[in-house]
Amino acid sequence: MSSSAQKTQDISKEIARVFALQSEHQWDVKATTAEQRKAKLQKLKSSVEARADDIVVAVLQDTRKPEQEIRVTEVLNVTANIQRNIDNLDQWMTPTDVIPSMNPDDKAKIVYEARGVCLILGPWNFPLGLTFGPLAAAIAAGNCCMVKLTDLCPATAEIAGSIIREVFGDNEVALFEGDVSVATNLLELPFSHIFFTGSTRVGKLVMGAAAKHLSSVTLELGGKSPVIIDEGADIAKIGAALAGAKQFNGGQACICPDYVFVKEEQKDQLVEAFRTNVEQNLYAGDGTINKEAIAQIVNEGNFSRVKGLFDDAVAKGATVAVGGTFDHADLTVHPTMLTDVTPQMTILQEEIFAPLLPVMTYETLDQAISYIEAHDKPLALYLFSDNEANVEKVLNRTSSGGVTVNGVFSHYLENNLPFGGVNQSGMGSYHGYFGFKAFSHERAIYMHQ
DSSP states (O other), rough: HHHHHHHHHHHHHHHHHHHHHHEEEEHHHHHHOOHHHHHHHHHHHHHHTTTTTHHHHHHHSSSSOOOOOOOHHHHHIHHHHHHHHHHHHHHHSSSSOOOOOOOSEEEEEEEEOOOOOOEEESSSSSTHHHHHHHHHHHHHOOEEEEEEEEEEEEEHHHHHHHHHHOOOTTTTTEEEOSSSSHHHHHHOOSSSEEEESSOOHHHHHHHHHHHHHTEEEEEEEOOEEEEEEEEEEOOOHHHHHHHHHHHHHGGTTTTSEEEEEEEEHHHHHHHHHHHHHHHHHHTTTTTTTTTSSSSSSSSSSHHHHHHHHHHHHTTTTOOOEEOOEGGGGGGOOOOEEEEOOOSSSSSGTTTTEEEEEEEEESSSSHHHHHHHTTTTOOSSEEOSOOHHHHHHHHHHHOOOOOEEESSEEEEEHHHHHBOOOOOOGGGSSSHHHHHHHHTEEEEEEEEEO
């Protein structure tokens, strides 16, 4: 047997061993009190806080992100999510009393019980933040968990594994490192629930694997999130918002604006506003870009993919209005705005996941709405408008995972709102109470008197 085959067999045995342990232990974990779960969450939070500098070093090793972005998304956001679960768990775990319609003298209630043994598959763009966030919700709900981070972030996976082993026994939470074969191995098991964050393509594979065991799923996917700029909107503020959004993590965020609709007469103003803000945010007086202020594209394959989208658009008639520079040596894509974009271009058919922003013009709001209606439902929709009737029209005629009006990302950042996609952009939601619900079964209990 080759060494690689032996390694695969060993990993398979270890996965099976841990799954068996957690399957047996899940009933003890399910029976834990709010205080016991909060103690575990507090220990997890303390470990993340203690290893904050190590987390920054690990994420920097895996990706070239601005350090402040790492501290916000991979440390502060994680600890805030954990604390939110601690602060609200007593309320979330309280059964909901129901007055029976058949006999009001009887009793009924809804109890939120743990799903059991869960699998969490994390992404590469925010490797710790988008893995430990769901993990905190799963722990709050009383589950056992097996966790797999992407192999594109090995240093982050290593530090995540160290934290988990420090806090939990592997009969409750265990992290597995390795390539896609490890994830494939995990997906063969009959988990109670699978939580996946990643592409729609892989999401379909995860759902197919889950279907074999009738495992429930939460799929946090992506898609092409549109921006509609209504007539009369404040273009200067919009240009700043779009420049900031495309700078954040180098545009590698599932809710990043993916294309823009603007009135023809406002197009040039939008280009100037975007250019001005990009230059202020990233460039020195001599025109050089500060590469410590924008993340690189994650790897060679994705860099080539993004360059291909750009080249295809330009070859088919798109105008490079801002940017257009690709530094292959360090996988940097300068924030770029393309105008004269048409639906035939590949850049309008695939999720971009980079700091490229194609712009289309429209004559009537119905044209923009019809285009969105004809395509897959996106994860996010952004509308800039001071016209309440137009806002309601767009909301009534479109569907998306979430919406932010006159801003970007806000529906994601508000933890009292559910975050998730719809159809091609995802299934299920989480954040705050909705994360607790995602990892819970609402059990109906009726008691005759």
